[in-house]
Amino acid sequence: MTYSQNKFDTAIWKVVSGISRGRVMGYGEVARAAGYPRHARMVSKAMGRSAEPLPWYRVVRSDRTLAFELGSEAYKKQRGLLEEEGVEFTNGKVIPAYSDDDKELDELLWGPG
Numbered sequence: 670m671t672y673s674q675n676k677f678d679t680a681i682w683k684v685v686s687g688i689s690r691g692r693v694m695g696y697g698e699v700a701r702a703a704g705y706p707r708h709a710r711m712v713s714k715a716m717g718r719s720a721e722p723l724p725w726y727r728v729v730r731s732d733r734t735l736a737f738e739l740g741s742e743a744y745k746k747q748r749g750l751l752e753e754e755g756v757e758f759t760n761g762k763v764i765p766a767y768s769d770d771d772k773e774l775d776e777l778l779w780g781p782g
Contacts, residue, residue, distance in 0.1 A: 670718075680704055681715040684780060689729040690764030691754045694780050695731040702780030715737040733762040 670679070680703035682765030689695055694702070697709035705711075713736075716725050726747040730736055737744035739761065748758065 671711050676704060677703070677711065678715040678718055681712055682719050682723060685712075685716060685723045685725065685728060688724055691756055693727050693729045693733070693751070693756065693763050693765060695729055696732070696736075696769075697731055698708070698727055729763055733764075735761075735763075741744070 681699060684694070687709070696712045697706075699712050700706060700708040709731075712728065714721055716728070726778050732747045735744055735747050737781060751763065752758075757764040757766070
C-alpha cells in the first residue's frame with residue numbers, strides 16, 4: 670500500500686468508525702469529512718481494506734438508499750443491521766433514528782470529526 674493510499678484509508682476508517690448508532694452518512698459525506706472531497710467512489714474500497722471491522726452498513730448512497738440491489742442478501746443484511754439500530758425506511762430510503770436538532774451545523778454538513 671502506498672503512503673497516500675494508507676493516509677486516505679486511515680482517514681476514511683476514522684470517519685466511518687465515528688458514525689453513531691442509528692445514523693448514516695453518504696459515501697460523499699464520508700469522503701468530505703475525511704478531507705477528500707470528490708473521492709466518494711473510493712470510500713467503499715478503503716472500507717474493504719480495513720483489517721478491523723467497521724460499521725460499513727452505516728454508509729449509504731447520497732439519495733439515502735442502500736448501495737446493494739433491492740432484495741439481495743447484502744441488501745437484506747445492511748437493512749437488518751440498520752433496523753436493529755432503530756433506523757427506519759420510507760420508500761426504500763433511510764430515515765435516521767435520531768433527530769439532527771441537537772447537532773451543530775458543521776457536523777450536519779461535514780459529518781463527525
